[in-house]
Amino acid sequence: MRCVLFAIALSLFSVAAAHAQFPDKQSFEVIEHGGYMASAADCAACHTAPGGQPFAGGGALETPFGTLLAPNITPDVATGIGAWTDEDFVNAVQNGIGHGGAHLYPAMPYTYYTRMTRDDVIAVRAFLDTVRPIRNEVHPNQLPFPFNQREAMTGWNALYFRPGLFKPDAGQSAEWNRGAYLTQGAEHCGLCHTPKNAMGGDENSRDMEGSVLQNWFAPNLTGDRRLGLGDWTVEDIALYLKTGRNRFDIASGPMADAVTHSTSHLTDADLRAIAVYLKTLPPGGASSEPLSADTPVMRQGAAIYLDQCAACHTANGAGIVGLFPRLNGSSLVQQRDATSLIHVVLAGSRAVATDAAPTGPAMPSFAWKLSNDQVAAVVTYIRNAWGNAAPAAADGAVQKLRTALPGNP
Ligand code: HEC
Ligand code: HEC
Ligand code: HEC
Incomplete structure (x- = not known):
């Protein structure tokens, strides 16, 4: 004052x-x-x-x-x-x-x-x-x-820190350069969205291919159509960053926080600039073969889905725009790592509320209702039903998250 x-x-x-x-x-x-x-x-x-x-x-x-x-x-x-x-x-x-x-x-x-x-x-x-x-x-x-030894950061910096101001690309538009400046700098999107090596440094060759953090998975933001933002328009991306939701997805966890505290306060011009930049990232990330619907785990998962999930997400996984996110064709559901999905099924989630979209619909917790193998089966099912394709979720990964998240049985 x-x-x-x-x-x-x-x-x-x-x-x-x-x-x-x-x-x-x-x-x-x-x-x-x-x-x-x-x-x-x-x-x-x-x-x-x-x-x-x-x-x-x-x-x-x-x-x-x-x-x-x-x-x-x-x-x-x-x-x-x-x-x-x-x-x-x-x-x-x-x-x-x-x-x-x-x-x-x-x-x-x-x-x-x-x-x-x-x-x-x-x-x-x-x-x-x-x-x-x-x-x-x-x-x-x-x-x-030994991690409390700050001197070790000298070596870390030498390996993984590339100091230096943003260098504009003269071959791109002013809008693209503004978006790149914000994304790679102040907004630090890659801190969450770029895979990390064993020492916590960014794997620069896999820029924005998605990464695990704080019991969530920050998804692939490259141009890949199945895993990334290939099917999202500039307007879809800007709307998601402004309101935390669009026709594809509703933000939860750390992204809900990033939207509430950061991106929802950006001007429309800056949001558009970020979207224009993201749309130029080349496709990246490995795709997988879908699991056959006949396997026991897919049958088990399908039964649980119809019983517990279809009332909101609908039987064909299309969801209801703005209320219950779409699972069918959703890139979020097909990431190489299922951590975010297991997280949401175990803990439930309330979608982000922003000034532009003030009420957030809620997803109930299934931690008490479903055992580890049941959670793994239903998550594996949504990752491989309706033309989706992604690696199966492991029972062990469910147990690990159960232990890590507070208040679970
Ligand atoms: C993702 C989390 C995160 C964000 C975002 C973040 N910081 Fe930090 N900051 C930290 C942590 C953790 C430390 C302590 C690091 C350490 O002790 O080695 C720190 C240390 C600092 C320090 C050193 C303070 C001291 O007493 O030594 C300053 C100054 C600082 N941050 C300023 C900022 C500013 C300004 C911003 C926004 C532009 C910012 N930080 C954003 C996590 C963050
Ligand atoms: C603190 C970590 C963090 C930061 C910083 C962050 N994100 Fe995210 N982001 C996530 C997580 C985690 C998710 C998954 C959210 C979910 O499961 O609903 C996500 C989801 C998204 C999605 C949805 C993708 C999809 O396929 O559904 C987009 C788009 C996105 N982030 C863009 C960005 C952009 C652009 C920035 C920088 C302006 C950014 N994020 C900064 C953690 C972060
Ligand atoms: C009462 C309605 C309801 C039921 C039942 C329900 N969900 Fe949800 N689900 C939601 C809502 C609302 C969200 C968005 C909340 C958020 O993103 O924070 C959501 C989010 C999700 C997400 C994250 C998708 C994204 O794009 O953010 C997944 C995955 C999911 N649900 C799977 C399931 C599974 C699997 C079941 C059954 C075990 C299930 N849901 C049952 C309402 C429901």
């Missing part, structure tokens, strides 16, 4: 300076733009504890190596980043170097934010300077040995 008033006082003087070489951090436009970029980059998603003050830190991130807590990035001088220079800030956000030279873990998406312009990053800082300072000490590093 203090800084907002300060900004009002100074804004009279700063309008002319806003377009100068360095962004004027007190100008309204810069602060407003910084707020826009901070929501595009979804800084609050990780840097806010559940029910806590925005940006005050404490949000837990499960990584394959253990838990990290996101630090306090409010302007509190003692426990936040109030005492940081802009240089410190840029170094953390774009190079993964924290205060005092400590290496940050790439759970902080500096590997993506490195593509942002310096002006956009400074604008985010200007915006963060205006949020309420909160005293909240966070000890981010909860990792077990």
